[in-house]
Amino acid sequence: MMKRTIFSNQLLPWLLLAPQLAITFIFFIWPAAQAVWQSFLREDAFGIRSTFVWFENYERLWQSAEYLNSIQVTVVFAVAVTVLSMGLSLLLAVAVDRTIRSARAYTTLLVWPYAVAPAVAGILWWFIFNPTIGILPYVLEQFGYDWNHITNPDQAMALVVIASAWKQISYNFLFFVAGLQAIPGSLREAAAIDGAGPVKRFFTITFPLLSPTTFFLMVVNIVYAMFETFAVIDSTTEGGPAQATNIMVYKVYFDGFVGQNMGSSGAQSVILMMIVIALTVIQFRWIEKKVEY
C-alpha cells in the first residue's frame, strides 16, 4: 500500500523522524544492547567488579529448576488468563448483542475496569482474598473450603489469574461486540428461517465468523498475560509461594533488582525480547492483512 503522490524533500522527513528515532535509540535499542552485553558478564551487587563469562549465564538458566519452573508458570498463567477472560467477555458480548434497549447502559457498566491500573486491580483482589480479613475466604469457609493463597500455590495462581483476567474483561468485551456487530444480520435471519435455534446459530454461524477477532484477541491476551501483568504479581503474591506465580517478566526484575544477579537478569531479558519479537511479528502480519481489505 503506497501513496501515489508524495513530497520530494530529503532532509525534512529525517527531522520529522528525529524525536522518535532518538527516543527509540536511547531508551530502547541502547538498553537492549546493554542487556545483551550484561548477559555475558558476572558482576557483584555494587557493580564494582565484573568478569566476562561468555554463555555461562545462559547455561545456568537452562540448568536452573527455578527458570524452567518460571516458564511453566508463565504458560499456565497466560493460558488461564486468556481462556477465563475471553470466555467471560464473549458470553457478555453475546448477551449485550441480544439486548437492544439496554445495550449502551450495560456497555458503560462493563467497560470501565479497563481504566483500573493492574497494580490497583491486584490490591483489590488481594484484599478480597486476604485469608485473615478478606470477604471471600470467609464465605468459602462457610462452605468448608479453606482458602489460604499464602501457602497454597494453586490458590495463589488462581488469585493472580482472577485479578489479571478481571482487568482484561472490558478490552475483550469491546472487541467481541465490535466483531458481532460486523456480522451481517441477514446471515442469522436466513439460518433462523431454516429453523436453527439460537444455540445452534451461534455455533454454526456467529462463532466461525468471529474467528479473526478471536485469534487477534488470543495473541493480545497472551501478550498481556506475559508482559503486562507485572504489577498484578508484584502487588499480590510477589511470585510466591515457592515461586508458584513467578512469571518470566517478574523473574527478570526480581533477579536483577532484588537478587542483584545482573548477568542472569540480562540473559533472561534477551530471551524475553526474542519471544516478544516473535509475537509481534505474528500480530503485525494480522494487522497488515486487515489493512489490505
Place this chain on the structure above:
Amino acid sequence: MIEHRPFLNFLTHLVLIFGVALVVLPVWVAFVASTHTATDFSSGIIPMWPGPYLVENYTQMLDTGVSTSGTPPVGRMMLNSLIMALAIALGKIAISVTSAFAIVYFRFPLRNFAFWCIFVTLMLPVEVRIVPTFKVVADLGMLNSYAGLSIPLIASATATFLFRQVFLTMPDELVEAARIDGAGPMKFFRDILLPLSRTNIAALFVILFIYGWNQYLWPLLITTDAQYYTIVAGIKRMADAVDGLPQWHLVMATAVMAMLPPVAVVIFMQRLFVKGLIETEK
C-alpha cells in the same frame, strides 16, 4: 433480535447483571473498606456497608498522607500522576504524528530501515529490559524527575502505526490540491492532515492517558524522592507494613482515589475511548 423468546431474554439479563456484579464487586469492597476505621477489620470480617468515616479517611490521605509508610499526601501524588500521564500521552502523540507523516508522505533512502527501527519497539514493555533501561536513565541523571518518569515511556510504535493507517486511508487528492495551492509539506501537515485526524488524536489521547496514569513499575523504581511519587506506585508502599497491620482503610481510600480519574475518563468519553481502543489494536 430475530425471534422473541422470553426465557432467553431473562437469561440474557441475568448473565449481564452477573457480569456487572463481578466487575463491581472488588471496587465496592474497596470503597466500603475505605469508610471504616482500622479496628473494624481486626474483628476478622469486613463489613459490607459503608461506615461513617468516609470524610475522615479521605481528608487524612489528601492532607497528610501516612509518612510512616512512606506515603506523602495523596494530592501531591495525584498531581505527579497527572503530569506523568499528560506528558506521556502528549509526547507519544506528538512524536508519532510527525514520524507517521514522514513515513507515509515522503520517499527517502533508508525509509524502510527507519520504519523497522520504530517497529521493533512495538508492544515491548519496559519491564522486559528493566535493568538496563533503569541504568540508562540513571546515567542521564533523570532519576527523580518528570522527564525520567515520562520520556522513556514515550518510545512505542503503536501510535505511529495508528497514524500511518489513518494517513494511508486519506484520499490522494488532498496532496494534489495542496500542491496546486502551492502549499509546502509542513503547511499541508498543519492545515489539512492534523484537522482531519482530530478525532483519532482525541481517541488515542484517552487510551494513552490511561496507560500513563496506570504506570507502576517504572515510577516505583526511578522515584526515591517522595516529591515525585505517583499514586499507583504509592499504594504499594502503603500496603507493605512492617511489624503491624497495613492500614487497610487508608490503603483502600488511596486505591479508590487512584481509580477515579482514569475511570471517569472512560465513562465520560466512552465513545472516544472505544474508538481509540478498537483503532489502536494495541
Place this chain on the structure above:
Amino acid sequence: MTRIFTASATALLASLTAANAQTEIQWWHAMGGELGAKLEEIVQGFNDSQDEYTVVPSYKGTYPETMTAAIAAFRANEQPAIVQVFEVGTGTMMAAEGAIVPVYQLMEEQEQNFDPSAYLSAVVGYYTDTDGNMLSMPFNSSTPILYYNKDVFEKAGLDPEQPPETWAQMEEFSKQIMESGAAECGFTTGWVSWIQTENFSAWHNQPIGTEQNGFGGPSARLTLNGPAQVQHWGNLKRLADEGVFKYGGPVGGDNAPPMFYTQECAMIMNSSASRAGVLANATDFEVGFGMLPYYEDIEGAPQNSIIGGATLWVLSGRPDEEYKAAAEFFTYLSSPEVQADWASFSGYLPITEAAGEEMASFFEENPGADTGLRQITLNEPTENSKGLRFGNYVQIRGIIDEEFEAMLSGSKTAQEALDSLVERGNAQLEEFEAQSQ
C-alpha cells in the same frame, strides 16, 4: 517543561530554607508503622538539637526493598548518605569495599568521641571485621520472643502467667486451647527464616554453616540440613497439617500479626521489636511474653538466641560535609537517653551497656519487656550462636521461605526441602565468592 518545574520548585525551597544553609542528609530506612513514627520523632529531636544539619528520613519499604533500593541508587550514583541494612545484608555490605565508609573510620575522621567497647558484645560481634573494627552503626537490634494471649490461656483453663517453655508444651497448650474453643489455632510465627531456622539453630546450639557460620570468610557453606533442623521443620509441617500452626507468609510473615491480633491464634513468635505493634493492636486482650520454646531432647538447648534487626551503613561518594553530619547524628543516636527511649518504646534491645542501665526502672515497671535481653544473654555465645555472616544472604533468605512453603504445600518432605535449601543456598554462596574475587 520539566525545567520550569524544577526551577520553580528550587526557588520555593530556597525561599523556605533561606534562613540558614544547612547540610541535609538522606537516611533511608525500613521502619514502618509505629516504629516509623518513633524514628521520625527521634530524627526531629536531632534536627532540633542543633542548627547545622538536617537529617531527612525516608521510608523505603521492607528491609530487602530498602537494601536493593540503596544498591540500585548507588549504581546510579544517587545513593543516600545513610541506609539501614538488616543483619543478613551484612555480608554483602562488608564485601562492597569502595561502596561503604566504615563507621570506625568515619568517627575517627570526623573526630567524634566513639568507643566500640560501650556496645553489647552480642551486638558488636556481628558487625566488626576480623581486625575488630566496627563497620556499621548498631541502631535497632532485636531478637525473637514468644507473645501469648493471656485471655485465651485463661479461657482454655491454662495458667495465664505460664508461657510454654518447650515444643512439647507448645503443642500440648495449643491443642488444649483449640479443643476448648478459646482460639482456632495454637500459634503462628513471623520470619520463618530468622526465627524458625537461624535462631532455632543457635537456640539449640546447632551450626547453620561451616567456617563458624560464615564469620571465617567467603568460602563458608551452609549446613542447615542437620537432624535438629529436619526434626523442627517436620514438626512444624505436622502441626500445620493439624491446624495447630498457621503460616503467616514469606519474609517477615505479614499475615502472622493480624492472626494474633484478631485472636485467631493464641501465640505468635516474633521480633522483640514487634512489642510496640502488639501493644498498639492487641486492644481486646492481655499479652504475655515468654522465651522461645526448645526441644528437651536436643543436647545443648537452650543456648542463647541471636540478634536480628539492622544497622546503619554509610555509603561512599557523598560530599564531605554530609559525613560530618552523619557522624554527629550517630553520636546523638548512641546516647543512652535516645537509646533507652527508642528501646523502651519499640522493644529493640538497648545496644549499649549505659542504655541498659538507663532502662532498669522501665524493666521493673514492665514485666516481660526484658525477655529478649535475658534470652540473648542467657549463656556465653558458642561458635554456633554468635550469629551468621554469609554473602548473598538476602537471596538465601528468600530460598528458605520458598523451601519452607514447598514443604508446607506437601511437594517436599522436611528433609528434601532442607537438602534443596542447602544446595540452592550454596550455589548462591559460590556465586558470591566468585563475584568477590
